[in-house]
Structure formats: C-alpha cells, structure tokens
Amino acid sequence: MDLEAVGKMAELQDDLTPIQIGTTGKFKGKAFEVIGRMKVSYDDGFWNEWYLYFAEGKHKEGWLAEAQGFYAVCFDIPESVAPPRNEASALKPGRVVQFQDRGLFEIENILEVKCLVSEGELPVNAMKGRESLSVDLTGPDTQMATIEYAKDEIRVFAGSYQDFDDFKFHNLREIEGW
Amino acid sequence: MAETPEQPQKRKYTAKNFDCTRCGAPITVKYPGASLSVSCPNCKVVIDITDQNYRILAKYFDKTKEYDPIIPLGTRGKLFDKEWEVIGFVVRRDKLSGFAWEEYLLFNPYYGYRWLTRNNGHWSFVTMIKDKPYSSQAALSRVFVNRVDFQDNNYKLFYSGHAVVAYVFGEFYWKVKTDSEVWMSDYVCPPYMLSNEWDNRELVWSKSEYLDIDTVKDAFKIKGMAGPQGVAPNQPSPYLKTWSVMRWLWIFFIVLLIGLSTALNTKAMNYTALRQMYNFTMNGKTNDTTTPVFELLKDKANVELTFRADVDNSWFYISGEMVNDETGDTYYFERTCEYYHGVDGGESWSEGSNTQNILLSGVPGGKYYINFDTESGDFHALGDRNFTLQVRRDVPTPANFMWSFFWLCILPVISWLNMRHFEVSRWSESDYSPYVSSSS
Numbered sequence: 001m002d003l004e005a006v007g008k009m010a011e012l013q014d015d016l017t018p019i020q021i022g023t024t025g026k027f028k029g030k031a032f033e034v035i036g037r038m039k040v041s042y043d044d045g046f047w048n049e050w051y052l053y054f055a056e057g058k059h060k061e062g063w064l065a066e067a068q069g070f071y072a073v074c075f076d077i078p079e080s081v082a083p084p085r086n087e088a089s090a091l092k093p094g095r096v097v098q099f100q101d102r103g104l105f106e107i108e109n110i111l112e113v114k115c116l117v118s119e120g121e122l123p124v125n126a127m128k129g130r131e132s133l134s135v136d137l138t139g140p141d142t143q144m145a146t147i148e149y150a151k152d153e154i155r156v157f158a159g160s161y162q163d164f165d166d167f168k169f170h171n172l173r174e175i176e177g178w
Numbered sequence: 179m180a181e182t183p184e185q186p187q188k189r190k191y192t193a194k195n196f197d198c199t200r201c202g203a204p205i206t207v208k209y210p211g212a213s214l215s216v217s218c219p220n221c222k223v224v225i226d227i228t229d230q231n232y233r234i235l236a237k238y239f240d241k242t243k244e245y246d247p248i249i250p251l252g253t254r255g256k257l258f259d260k261e262w263e264v265i266g267f268v269v270r271r272d273k274l275s276g277f278a279w280e281e282y283l284l285f286n287p288y289y290g291y292r293w294l295t296r297n298n299g300h301w302s303f304v305t306m307i308k309d310k311p312y313s314s315q316a317a318l319s320r321v322f323v324n325r326v327d328f329q330d331n332n333y334k335l336f337y338s339g340h341a342v343v344a345y346v347f348g349e350f351y352w353k354v355k356t357d358s359e360v361w362m363s364d365y366v367c368p369p370y371m372l373s374n375e376w377d378n379r380e381l382v383w384s385k386s387e388y389l390d391i392d393t394v395k396d397a398f399k400i401k402g403m404a405g406p407q408g409v410a411p412n413q414p415s416p417y418l419k420t421w422s423v424m425r426w427l428w429i430f431f432i433v434l435l436i437g438l439s440t441a442l443n444t445k446a447m448n449y450t451a452l453r454q455m456y457n458f459t460m461n462g463k464t465n466d467t468t469t470p471v472f473e474l475l476k477d478k479a480n481v482e483l484t485f486r487a488d489v490d491n492s493w494f495y496i497s498g499e500m501v502n503d504e505t506g507d508t509y510y511f512e513r514t515c516e517y518y519h520g521v522d523g524g525e526s527w528s529e530g531s532n533t534q535n536i537l538l539s540g541v542p543g544g545k546y547y548i549n550f551d552t553e554s555g556d557f558h559a560l561g562d563r564n565f566t567l568q569v570r571r572d573v574p575t576p577a578n579f580m581w582s583f584f585w586l587c588i589l590p591v592i593s594w595l596n597m598r599h600f601e602v603s604r605w606s607e608s609d610y611s612p613y614v615s616s617s618s
Binding site: 018069070109140141142144161 | 378
C-alpha cells in the first residue's frame with residue numbers, strides 16, 4: 001500500500017485519548033506500533049482511527065478504532081461482502097449482513113462522517129476533509145466491521161474488539177491526574 | 179518498523195471554561211476532549227460543547243424538579259480495581275408507572291465510561307457490551323423475548339417499557355437531547371442484568387452487576403446513604419446459596435440414612451422370644467395370667483408384642499405388664515382387638531382388625547415374663563375362644579427411619595421456603611413473574 005506522510009496537517013483539538021503516535025501494543029498476541037491517526041467526526045461526536053503497523057503477519061497495516069473507551073482492531077477486507085452502493089441508503093440499524101465465514105453481522109449505526117484532522121503516516125486515501133457514509137456492524141464473539149461508502153470507493157474493514165488491558169500498551173500518552 | 183516522525187507530545191489536557199449562553203453563569207467542562215455536552219450548574223440547560231456558539235441542546239430541566247446526586251460529581255472511587263470519576267448524573271423514569279431511578283456516569287480516560295445505577299436504594303455497576311446476547315426465540319432486533327443467553331448464563335425478561343430522561347446534571351459523552359426516550363428491556367440472572375435500549379437510531383446492550391451498598395459507600399467515601407428497599411431485580415439471593423448447599427447435604431444425608439437403616443434392618447436378630455396361645459371366655463374376664471419366663475437377647479433392642487384374637491363383630495381387650503425377672507423393670511401395655519363388618523344400604527363395610535401390635539423400644543436384655551388381664555364383649559355365642567400372644571425381639575422397624583427423615587427435612591424445607599419467598603418478592607415488581615401468586 002502506498003504510504004504518505006500526512007502529519008502536521010492541522011492542530012488537533014484537545015482530546016483525552018491515551019493513545020499517541022509511537023504507542024505500541026498487541027492485538028491477539030501480534031505486536032504493532034501506532035504510526036498515524038485520523039480523527040473522524042459525525043453529527044453527534046467523533047472518534048479516532050489509529051493507523052497501525054504490524055512487524056509480522058499477513059496484514060502489515062491495520063486500524064485501531066477508539067471511541068468512548070472501546071478499542072477495536074480491524075483490517076482491510078475485499079469489498080465484495082458489502083451491500084452495493086445503491087442499497088446503502090436503505091440500510092437500517094438492526095439489519096443483518098452475512099460476512100462470509102465470519103458469520104452474521106448486525107448493523108449498529110449508520111453515520112455521515114468526515115475526516116476532521118489527521119497526523120502521522122496514513123494511506124493516501126485517508127485525507128482531511130474526506131467524507132463518507134460509515135456503517136458500523138458487530139458480529140459474533142466481539143467481532144466488528146465497518147463499511148465505508150466514499151465518493152470514489154467502497155472499503156470494508158473487519159476485526160474485533162479487545163479489552164484495553166489485553167492490548168498491553170506501551171508509550172501511552174500521559175494524562176494529567178490519572 | 180516505521181519511524182516515529184516526531185517525539186510524542188506530552189499534551190496537558192485543560193478544562194474548558196465558558197459562560198452559560200442562557201443565564202451567564204460560569205460553566206466548567208472538566209473533560210472537553212471526551213465530553214460533548216454539559217449542563218449549566220445554575221439554570222440546568224444542557225449545552226453543546228462542540229458547537230462554537232455553545233448551542234443549547236435541552237432546556238426543559240427546570241430547577242424546581244431538582245434531584246440531588248448521592249455521590250457528588252467530581253468524586254473519584256475505585257471499583258473493580260479501576261479508578262472512576264463521577265462526571266454526570268441522570269434521572270430516568272418509566273413512562274407508564276413514573277417509577278424513577280438514578281444513573282451516575284463514571285469516567286476513566288483509559289477505560290471509557292461505566293454507569294452506576296441506583297434503583298430503590300440498590301446499586302449496580304453497568305458496562306456497555308458490544309457482544310450481543312443470544313436468543314433461540316428470535317433474532318434480537320428491536321423485539322424483546324422471554325429469555326436470552328449471554329456468556330453461559332440464561333437471563334429472564336424482567337421489565338420492558340419506555341424510559342424517559344427526567345433530569346440531567348454534569349457532563350456527558352453524547353449530546354443530551356430534549357425528550358430523549360428509549361425502549362428498554364431488562365433480563366435478569368442475579369447478580370447480573372442485561373439491559374437493552376433502543377430507539378430508531380441505535381440499539382445498545384449493557385450488563386449490570388449488583389453492588390453491595392457498602393461497596394459503593396467505601397469506594398466513594400459516602401457516609402450517610404439510605405439503604406435498599408425490597409428485593410432488586412438482580413440482587414443475589416442469600417437463601418439461594420444456603421439452599422444450593424443444603425440441597426446437596428440433604429441428598430447426601432438421605433442416601434446415608436437409607437443405607438444405614440437398610441444395614442441395621444438386615445443386621446436385626448428378629449426372632450420370636452415367646453409365642454403362647456390362651457383361652458378366654460367370650461363376654462367374660464380373666465385376671466392375673468402369667469406367661470413363662472422368656473429371654474431377650476442383646477444389650478438393648480426393641481420388642482414387638484402382638485395380640486391376635488378371634489373376634490368377629492366383637493371385641494377383645496388385654497392389659498398388663500412385661501416385667502424384667504431380675505430387675506423388676508416393668509413395661510405396661512393395653513390394647514383392644516376389635517373387628518366389625520356388615521352390609522349397609524347394599525354396601526358391605528368392615529373396620530378394625532383382629533391383630534394389634536405394640537412396639538417397645540430400647541428394652542434391655544434379660545429374662546422377662548408377662549402378666550395380663552383380659553376382657554371381651556359383643557360375642558353372640560357362649561364358650562371359649564383363642565387368642566395368641568407373641569413377643570418378638572429386635573424387629574426391623576421403619577419408625578426410626580421415618581423420624582430421622584422427618585428431622586432431616588426440616589432445615590431444607592425452611593431453606594427452600596426462604597429462597598422461594600425471596601424470589602417471589604423479587605418478581606413481584608415484574609410484569610413477567612413466573613410466580614402466579616404475585617399477580618397484582
């Protein structure tokens with residue numbers, strides 16, 4: 001995948017995330033380092049998507065989605081599982097989508113999102129100002145997935161939630177008073 | 179490994195201060211990086227923090243309807259090994275019944291959000307879950323079912339209804355809106371409860387765990403606090419624990435008792451020490467008959483006296499004493515053998531028996547004899563009849579077993595009744611009670 005340094009794009013709003021570029025951790029036993037971040041906003045809030053680099057394994061790049069104390073790691077998967085673009089507007093929370101052998105996933109929410117700011121290294125299509133329709137799903141055994149309907153492409157990510165303590169994070173950002 | 183482009187910054191987070199857009203009172207947002215809305219401590223309007231103009235989101239929370247949080251906002255406490263700060267307070271009520279409960283929003287920048295709920299003085303610790311409970315009845319989308327399974331536990335539907343926000347105070351990670359209401363259903367498996375909340379935008383599951391009031395007091399250093407009332411939906415039953423232990427002890431002792439009595443009964447000597455036949459005159463009396471001396475073996479065992487008389491629509495009465503020839507110890511007895519039968523209105527009937535028993539327990543071994551008097555009546559003939567007197571030593575008897583069984587059952591039955599009473603109280607608040615008696 002084409003990587004491009006995008007950092008120093010804009011100043012980030014003051015936020016409380018304990019993750020920062022340079023944080024290392026483990027997902028299902030595999031070590032990663034955080035190399036970039038997108039802060040994504042929607043009508044009622046925002047969340048962080050941290051770009052991960054795995055030293056070993058099939059997937060070298062992944063995403064750590066962080067929202068309200070929930071942490072999930074997901075990877076690019078072929079877009080063929082996603083309902084086609086012309087059906088996207090008809091998707092509703094509660095609808096079930098078959099994710100191949102991963103099982104049945106249920107739609108949690110559908111949000112119009114916008115990349116608010118970004119920093120560090122990111123794939124070329126993760127730019128500030130990029131808008132998309134983001135569909136979040138949850139699957140069996142704490143699995144999750146996101147389908148992103150952007151102007152020029154559909155992207156699908158699948159992975160699972162993991163408890164904060166299981167990440168065994170290092171080099172976290174210090175939070176004053178905690 | 180990719181190079182870290184720059185040294186990680188040590189950003190200090192700072193509280194955000196601004197003036198209420200409605201009343202002008204100063205407002206402080208402690209965690210502006212995480213919170214999205216905040217209430218004005220003075221006029222109680224809720225303000226959108228992410229909006230540059232501090233738009234007012236909700237203003238219907240008037241001051242007259244003020245609720246006081248028991249745990250002051252800003253208090254930190256340790257629960258389940260992690261530190262939490264109370265940052266928000268919400269009162270919600272069931273739309274139909276008006277029943278209200280309190281919810282305290284807890285925050286930790288690493289672990290996110292949890293809730294403490296207070297319901298009739300009962301506390302629970304609530305965690306949002308991403309894993310969906312499973313139901314065999316239906317796909318869990320926007321309908322409630324009777325039972326759901328989650329992490330090896332089966333949960334029963336306890337409540338379903340419409341919950342509305344009655345009051346908010348503090349800061350929140352979502353934008354608190356006017357008239358926000360959700361459909362809710364609760365499923366219980368004490369000490370846990372699963373709650374399902376949904377509106378037309380999203381569906382959220384959370385898992386509660388019952389907290390002892392002292393746990394909450396200790397964690398947040400709260401001194402005075404009204405105690406819980408009644409039984410909470412997810413309150414663990416103290417009687418269930420006793421009962422589940424008791425049940426197995428009970429089964430164990432009953433098996434033991436059955437084994438023991440079987441062993442004792444097979445070991446019983448069960449022999450006839452004396453068997454004598456005597457004449458008696460019908461409708462007459464006999465006095466002071468003495469049997470031959472007989473020997474009772476064993477140090478101590480029971481003795482069964484059996485009297486059998488040829489009575490037929492008549493009665494035979496015997497009274498007397500069994501006397502130890504060496505010590506003079508005496509056992510008194512009296513019995514009536516009576517047997518009546520006939521035909522009444524085309525139906526034949528009978529009552530009584532020509533045989534009577536007496537069981538004497540714990541009779542010491544030794545040489546014994548019996549003295550007795552007899553009397554009889556209602557005979558329609560004259561002349562003599564026979565009766566038999568029999569003494570058996572060490573007979574197998576169910577009496578000991580029955581008594582032991584009875585005593586053995588008392589505690590388990592009490593324990594079971596307590597447990598059941600507790601469950602009936604728990605479910606008396608529910609529309610889905612499995613106990614029919616509690617319908618109200």
